[in-house]
Amino acid sequence: xxxxxxxxxxxxxxLMTVPTMTLAAAAVLTATVAVAQNLDxxxxxxxxxxxxxxxxxxxxxxxxxxxxNLTLSWFLKDHYATSSDTARALAAYLESVxxxxxxxxxxxxxxxxxxxAPKPSQSQ
Numbered sequence: 001x002x003x004x005x006x007x008x009x010x011x012x013x014x015l016m017t018v019p020t021m022t023l024a025a026a027a028v029l030t031a032t033v034a035v036a037q038n039l040d041x042x043x044x045x046x047x048x049x050x051x052x053x054x055x056x057x058x059x060x061x062x063x064x065x066x067x068x069n070l071t072l073s074w075f076l077k078d079h080y081a082t083s084s085d086t087a088r089a090l091a092a093y094l095e096s097v098x099x100x101x102x103x104x105x106x107x108x109x110x111x112x113x114x115x116x117a118p119k120p121s122q123s124q
Contacts, residue, residue, distance in 0.1 A: 040086045045093030052080060064091070064098035 040048060049060050057063060064072055073084070073091035081087035 038082055038086070040082045043086075045089045048081075048086060048090050049093065060094055060097045062098060064094040066098070069095060 040051075043051070049057075053060070053063075067075075069088075069091050072094065073087045076090050077084055077087035081090060
């Protein structure tokens with residue numbers, strides 16, 4: 001017989017019985033698991049751009065570069081966005097601001113009302 005007061009293996013061995021192991025396994029399996037949170041959820045696309053993109057890009061203009069919405073959202077999901085929904089919202093925002101640059105205003109000058117008449121030729 002093993003005395004529970006004897007130092008060494010005699011104290012640990014009786015504690016590691018099958019019911020104890022089952023109880024320990026059940027406790028580990030039922031422990032509360034931390035749930036991952038999407039920190040970008042609920043943010044507007046403008047806020048997403050301001051929070052994550054302004055470090056490298058001054059403006060959202062031109063970043064879509066005429067790409068298809070689907071391929072742009074896939075790219076953003078793979079590289080920058082935390083979820084597919086966030087990537088789609090950001091892609092839609094980038095496409096909405098990806099317009100042609102404004103045309104330069106016409107310089108003020110003499111107004112021309114129509115085609116000019118040809119200059120008369122000088123004959124000698």
